[in-house]
Amino acid sequence: MSETSRVASDRQSVLSVKDLKVVFSGFKALKGVDLEVGENEIVTIIGPNGAGKSTLLDAIVGKSPVASGHVYYHGKDITNQSPYEVARMGIGRKFQNPNVYNDLTVFDNILLALKGAHGVFASIKSKLTAGKRDKIISVLDRVGLLEKGYSKVSSLSHGQKQWVEIGMVIAQDPTLVLLDEPTAGMTPDETHLTGEIIKTISQNHSVVVIEHDMEFVKQIAQRIVVLHQGEKLTEGSVNEVQSNPKVIEVYLGREQIDAA
Structure with missing residues (x-):
């Protein structure tokens, strides 16, 4: 060994x-x-x-x-x-190609991925608690997208879209x-x-x-x-x-x- x-x-x-x-x-x-x-x-x-x-x-x-x-x-x-x-x-898995919601903001993509979230519209319309907001900000900071939080994913580079999906994975804890x-x-x-x-x-x-x-x-x-x-x-x-x-x-x- x-x-x-x-x-x-x-x-x-x-x-x-x-x-x-x-x-x-x-x-x-x-x-x-x-x-x-x-x-x-x-x-x-x-x-x-x-x-x-x-x-x-x-x-x-x-x-x-x-x-x-x-x-x-x-x-x-x-x-x-x-x-x-x-x-x-x-166990969180990221595949080769980014699987993200291009028409939503980076923030909302992470919100959708939070542990316990159920469904796109239900997750977005549900009350955004201080705890959820802090969690999303922490995730965005860890993947280098804090300044892009309110940008649409469609406006990001390919690499940044990869980071969004990595953030979506780690948001699930x-x-x-x-x-x-x-x-x-x-x-x-x-x-x-x-x-x-x-x-x-x-x-x-x-x-x-x-x-x-x-x-x-x-x-x-x-x-x-x-x-x-x-x-x-x-x-x-x-x-x-x-x-x-x-x-x-x-x-x-x-x-x-x-x-x-």
Whole structure:
């Protein structure tokens, strides 16, 4: 076990994935993957296209059926629970493309996402308590959008829309936040700011990030997990992963060149 993995194992486990297998029409998308995420830890998952990264997140939140293996959240077996049930337990998921309300303000988007909110119009028309307002302002501050609170989402840049959705996820008070390629389509400056936002989020949440941009991975990762062809190739610190010959062969070296 690497030093990074040993330290991770000493943390209180928030998420524990054991020998997870996912099969689609005979195709083995995941072939027995293990994953541990500790309290307030940032774990970054990398790997070539088709490695099973998004499928792993889908399986954790109940979007893809698990053929065998288990997903434990705070020690409770949540394997194949519905996405709705998983979200209520405290696991928040952001997908690759922003899923926001473009015709509403940034403030109202966060209001809709607050834990306990039910329905678009009911949430907006309900009395805005001081507690809700303070919570929304806190979320906007954490995702760098405090000055954009009363702007329509449609007026924002692509990166800022990504931050709105990250804010909508953390407004639900999850213990665990799953982010699927949160910097896709961003400018370099937006990408760097996203990294700082994620590090701020990790002060109160455990975070799992799927990402391709290795400079961004270096910025945020406390531990990296490398997937390849549905299996975990290795895990460790940035230095451990970058110097691993198998990772250089299948991801950082030949395959990255081929994909260029």
